[in-house]
Amino acid sequence: MVLQNKIPQASAKRLPLYYRFINNLHIQGKTRVSSKELSEAVKVDPATIRRDFSYFGALGKKGYGYNVEHLLSFFRKTLDHDELTEVALIGVGNLGTAFLHYNFMKNNNTKIVKAFDAEPSKVGFDIGGIPVLHIDELEEKMQGIHVAILTVPSSEAEGITERLVNTGVSGILNFTPARITVPDNIRVHHIDLAVELQALVYFLKHYPLDEEGKKE
The missing domain is CATH 1.10.10.10 (Winged helix-like DNA-binding domain superfamily/Winged helix DNA-binding domain)
Structure with missing residues (x-):
């Protein structure tokens, strides 16, 4: 942008x-x-x-x-909509797999072009038309890609982030609960689904909507 x-x-x-x-x-x-x-x-x-x-x-x-x-x-x-931004997905678990099937190209200017994981049943195959590469190839295959989506287990988030930083990424969309540490020149957006769900339940209980769907 x-x-x-x-x-x-x-x-x-x-x-x-x-x-x-x-x-x-x-x-x-x-x-x-x-x-x-x-x-x-x-x-x-x-x-x-x-x-x-x-x-x-x-x-x-x-x-x-x-x-x-x-x-x-x-x-x-x-929004630089006519300029495609290629994105890498790190972690092909349930959430990562859902992202690969959905992708973001429709009405958007971003597209997941490759994914990384260590699971033998996934590496070497395409999911949603996107190739899944072994995580050991991260540094080699990330060349030219500056945005990553992180959907790995929390215990692996920091280590993977350090490797992403070394590849020269500019931005990370972090879907793990871990608060990863990056240099000042890298932007991280944290999206914790569990926290968002808890917040939704809290607002439903304490800030109910009226019959017309408006906030009271």
Whole structure:
């Protein structure tokens, strides 16, 4: 992602969400959309959407809303959507296997192109059309790939991360509970599914929705 102006990270994280909805509108033949419609679709309040968009100048017109084709073109350029980013998956367990079958290419600019594991029943085979290589080949076969998804057991996360760092990766999407350590020039996004599930249950109990599905 290339941003001409430095914007808050929270805003930057919402850009792919906006793009997905706008792309769907374009596919449906819609020509314009209001911040209220965007808000209802992506579950972000209209004021936040307008503030996010304001970082990039005048993307819409008061009383008209936003031109879908213009927004789509803007976000494609902003998110480098026309430039494919190749990704490696490290750890082909249940979660990793699901990622390989799903992949991320649909309406996206990222694609898993290879996976690594040590399980003999998986190494040397294709899963979801993606070749699974032996983890011992990591340093050799990661050349040219700068983004990795980490789905290994927690006990192996730190060791694998050190090896990934040595291959020259720029970013790691960490699905393990381990909080891995990397140099300052490498970005890590942590996604702990167990924590997210616990948070969901907590909010369901303590922040119930009303009958219309709105937060009380």
